[in-house]
Amino acid sequence: MCPGPFGASGAWRHGGRAHLLAGQSALLILYVMLDALAFFLDKVVFLVTCAHPPPPPLERGRAYRRGDLLEVPRTLFTHFGIYLGDGRVAHLIPDILPAVTSDVRHLRHKVTNMRLLLGVLAKRASVRVDSVEDFAYGASVRLNTHAMERACRVPPDAEDAARRAESLLGSVPYSLLWNNCEHFVTWCRYGAARSLQTEQFCQWLKSQIRDQRNAFAAGLLGLLSLACWGVSSGTTLPVILIPFTLWMAS
The missing domain is CATH 1.20.5 (Single alpha-helices involved in coiled-coils or other helix-helix interfaces)
Structure with missing residues (x-):
């Protein structure tokens, strides 16, 4: 005897559809929240860009030397990269896309705010090469003389720093505090992964806790x-x- 529409089989099908609809609703809500957050971040970046007009065009091969450590001031932090020459910069940036696809055509596109946000949440990043203009994202680019460099007895080898950066290209783990863009550039240039931004934040957090x-x-x-x-x-x-x-x- 076949079970009726409200029998065990029908109840299972009805419950399965209910769970499926609930899951789809949860994913839709999550997507809307992430989209709204990405929209907000995009507006913040737009305001920061307006407040800091882009620098004049880079004189390729003259403004910076291969292996130089570059920095770009953001609203709450500073972004770092290693100059490779010919207007190219290697930098570590949160990015979810390398974790879900290996299609080079998509990976080459400039990292959007949504990709960056999902990369932070998933703790995934990529070491990629972008133009100085894309690396700056509308802000001014500065040559960084790191505190570690002032403490070094032997000046770092710029060519060695560039080669280290090139050897790390691709998908890497990410952490806001323990493996960010500053850890990447300090390891490339000085052989020791450190982040003064992280250390300053931890000192501030320690003072608040105490x-x-x-x-x-x-x-x-x-x-x-x-x-x-x-x-x-x-x-x-x-x-x-x-x-x-x-x-x-x-």
């Missing part, structure tokens, strides 16, 4: 959240643990 006033502020915000949303396991536990952790670390 400040006992932040523990009191977290406790006050926790009490306000309890007053607004009521007492429950989802609100009480963070209210206790976060101020306690900050207090013990201070």
Whole structure:
């Protein structure tokens, strides 16, 4: 006897369709959120570009030498690259595309904000070669004299730095704090992967954690959240643990 439309088989099919629709809805919502975030980042980049007009055209072969360490100031950070000559720069940039395709035609395109954002979330990046104009993205390019270079007794070999950069081209793991563009250029030029930006951020974070006033502020915000949303396991536990952790670390 065949099961009716509301029998076990029909219920399974109905439940499967429900789960499929729920999954599609979740993916649609996630895509809309990422698209909105990418739109916001694009507007921020546009405003930064307007505030910092592009530099005059590069005199190829004269402004920079092969192996020079270049930097581009952004709103919250500085982007780094190694000059390879002929108006080309090797740099590490978050990019999701190398993780999903090996099509060189697509990979050569300039990295969009959506590709960059997904690369940060997926912790994937690529070491790629772009023109100085694409590397700058509308900002001014500066020749960097790194603090590590001032501490070196022996000047770094510029040609060796360029060859190291060229040897690393392709998809690489990415981390905002432990493997970013500054780690890449300092390893290429000085043989030691360091990021002064990361170190400064960690020092700032350490100072915030050690400040006992932040523990009191977290406790006050926790009490306000309890007053607004009521007492429950989802609100009480963070209210206790976060101020306690900050207090013990201070």
